[in-house]
Amino acid sequence: MAAELINPPPSVPPALALRMSQQAPRILQQSSGPSLPYLLSLLTASDAPETWIGYENLLLSCLRTGDDRSARMCLEKLTQRFGESNERVMALRGMYDEAVAEDYKALEAVFRGYEEILKQDPTNMPIRKRRVALLKAMNRPIDATTALVGLLDSSPTDAEAWAELADLYLTQNLYSQAIFSLEEVLLITPNAWNIHARMGEILYLSSLATNSNNDGNLMQGLCESMRRFCRSIELCDNYLRGYYGLKLTTSRLLSLPSKTSKPAPAATDPQFGDLAPPSLATIEKLHELATAKLAEIVRRNAAGESGWDGYEQAEVIAARELLDRDAQKVKR
Amino acid sequence: MAQPVVQTIHRDPALFYWILLPITVVMVLTGILRHYAMILLQSAPKKQTLPQVRQQRSLMRAINLRNNFNVISASSFQNRKALMVQAFKDGAFLADPEARGKPRPNPMTDPAMMEGMMGMMKGNVAMMVPQTLIMGWINAFFSGFVIMKLPFPLTPQFKSMLQSGVGTRDLDVRWVSSLSWYFLTLFGLQPVYNFILGSNNAASQVTQQMAQMNQMPGMGPEQDPDKLFLSEAENLEVIEHYWILDGVEDRLLAKLT
Numbered sequence: 001m002a003a004e005l006i007n008p009p010p011s012v013p014p015a016l017a018l019r020m021s022q023q024a025p026r027i028l029q030q031s032s033g034p035s036l037p038y039l040l041s042l043l044t045a046s047d048a049p050e051t052w053i054g055y056e057n058l059l060l061s062c063l064r065t066g067d068d069r070s071a072r073m074c075l076e077k078l079t080q081r082f083g084e085s086n087e088r089v090m091a092l093r094g095m096y097d098e099a100v101a102e103d104y105k106a107l108e109a110v111f112r113g114y115e116e117i118l119k120q121d122p123t124n125m126p127i128r129k130r131r132v133a134l135l136k137a138m139n140r141p142i143d144a145t146t147a148l149v150g151l152l153d154s155s156p157t158d159a160e161a162w163a164e165l166a167d168l169y170l171t172q173n174l175y176s177q178a179i180f181s182l183e184e185v186l187l188i189t190p191n192a193w194n195i196h197a198r199m200g201e202i203l204y205l206s207s208l209a210t211n212s213n214n215d216g217n218l219m220q221g222l223c224e225s226m227r228r229f230c231r232s233i234e235l236c237d238n239y240l241r242g243y244y245g246l247k248l249t250t251s252r253l254l255s256l257p258s259k260t261s262k263p264a265p266a267a268t269d270p271q272f273g274d275l276a277p278p279s280l281a282t283i284e285k286l287h288e289l290a291t292a293k294l295a296e297i298v299r300r301n302a303a304g305e306s307g308w309d310g311y312e313q314a315e316v317i318a319a320r321e322l323l324d325r326d327a328q329k330v331k332r
Numbered sequence: 333m334a335q336p337v338v339q340t341i342h343r344d345p346a347l348f349y350w351i352l353l354p355i356t357v358v359m360v361l362t363g364i365l366r367h368y369a370m371i372l373l374q375s376a377p378k379k380q381t382l383p384q385v386r387q388q389r390s391l392m393r394a395i396n397l398r399n400n401f402n403v404i405s406a407s408s409f410q411n412r413k414a415l416m417v418q419a420f421k422d423g424a425f426l427a428d429p430e431a432r433g434k435p436r437p438n439p440m441t442d443p444a445m446m447e448g449m450m451g452m453m454k455g456n457v458a459m460m461v462p463q464t465l466i467m468g469w470i471n472a473f474f475s476g477f478v479i480m481k482l483p484f485p486l487t488p489q490f491k492s493m494l495q496s497g498v499g500t501r502d503l504d505v506r507w508v509s510s511l512s513w514y515f516l517t518l519f520g521l522q523p524v525y526n527f528i529l530g531s532n533n534a535a536s537q538v539t540q541q542m543a544q545m546n547q548m549p550g551m552g553p554e555q556d557p558d559k560l561f562l563s564e565a566e567n568l569e570v571i572e573h574y575w576i577l578d579g580v581e582d583r584l585l586a587k588l589t
Binding site for chain 2: 121122153156157158186187188196226231233234275293
């Protein structure tokens with residue numbers, strides 16, 4: 001089985017998913033090969049964990065690309081091996097049912113199935129997560145949030161669930177709750193640079209959305225957002241999202257009118273106060289640094305240099321657009 | 333002095349085919365059988381109930397907060413600390429709030445504990461029964477045979493080990509009796525099992541006993557969750573907070589310019 005099936009990247013781009021699912025017929029045929037008598041096949045069959053992880057990923061990519069028949073076969077293989085009552089297999093089955101559900105009514109039937117399973121065994125975490133995902137897919141974000149909060153109450157060390165909760169809150173514009181959830185994620189995985197950057201993004205959004213008329217608070221929020229981006233860059237060199245956010249926040253900070261009137265070395269309250277905002281010179285330097293680095297990333301990525309081609313195209317385009325916007329401003 | 337006389341014993345080659353080989357084969361097969369028997373006998377670990385999961389993971393959350401407090405701001409940290417310390421002192425996360433403050437029940441009466449004991453018993457029985465049987469078999473049929481000669485010399489201390497069942501004082505230590513061959517295979521077949529069954533097998537009794545030794549501390553009386561929560565609350569109280577974002581922009585500038 002191909003390496004990308006056994007160990008796929010954390011977020012599979014559509015092209016890769018398509019390529020993976022196109023292998024499905026070949027792999028499924030291979031594995032069902034000439035069948036030996038019962039006991040002999042027991043000896044030859046490979047039971048390595050990789051095989052089954054491969055099937056799981058194959059199932060996921062087949063569902064993504066709409067190859068429901070191959071997905072069905074993968075699911076059957078997994079069920080044969082691990083049994084109907086395996087939690088992971090149950091979740092995969094649920095996912096399959098959701099994917100082939102034709103209309104809202106069918107989805108509701110799947111949902112009732114989940115409720116039934118959870119009534120018997122409330123500790124079944126994969127199914128509880130599927131239930132949340134299904135509620136979200138059925139466009140009931142409030143219910144999804146409630147269900148997720150219930151899940152996190154009994155399992156508060158689940159970083160994935162906290163991150164999902166942050167996203168749910170963000171779609172409902174509840175910024176401080178989203179920030180709280182992301183803080184929980186960071187407490188579990190303190191060095192996750194993407195979460196630091198995400199935190200910076202939400203802080204930026206929230207300070208723009210809530211404090212547009214209060215410059216002091218706005219600056220406080222922007223400073224923290226900027227520092228989050230700094231931390232994410234500190235943890236991961238050449239992190240595009242980090243530099244993008246850094247440039248965005250610093251240019252915003254530089255354009256604040258109150259910046260000049262109030263240098264604000266407000267005494268940092270040792271107990272509850274937040275950090276004092278950095279000096280103007282530091283912000284300017286950071287802005288220059290971010291601009292230079294973004295330009296470098298965009299240039300090298302466009303030239304296709306080896307080691308610089310891992311960026312997502314959409315992000316590179318956004319960075320280029322940000323740089324262009326800045327250049328136009330200078331011309332004017 | 334003449335050289336020490338090299339003892340030669342004329343053995344029937346049939347000894348090799350009818351004793352040495354059968355004992356070896358039987359030992360290997362028993363090991364394999366034991367491996368699969370253990371797999372069959374193993375009972376799946378008992379699932380925790382939801383309140384137990386909650387209790388354990390809430391404690392984990394507090395430990396996470398204690399270890400990684402520097403990623404969140406001072407005010408967020410204070411809020412969380414206040415909340416958790418209060419909840420821990422009230423016992424809000426306990427799986428069994430009723431049992432709070434009561435002494436631990438006798439572990440012998442705890443059904444979960446009994447199950448663990450049963451598991452160990454099963455393992456031991458699976459070890460002991462075949463061993464006794466095979467040893468009886470060898471004693472009944474093959475006792476007193478000298479079946480092979482080791483290709484290297486040994487000191488006389490090994491005599492009792494290698495020639496058990498053969499009562500000859502002057503026999504060279506290099507001769508091995510059938511009962512001794514049984515013991516040698518009993519302890520020395522681990523690499524063979526590793527080769528046949530993969531490295532994580534339950535065939536050999538020596539490794540099995542070691543594994544049980546390691547399990548032992550886990551079997552001991554588990555700690556009172558209430559005490560754990562209270563001590564964790566104390567740990568949280570004494571933390572002096574600092575924020576990793578403090579001065580991060582200067583660090584970054586110093587690093588990159």
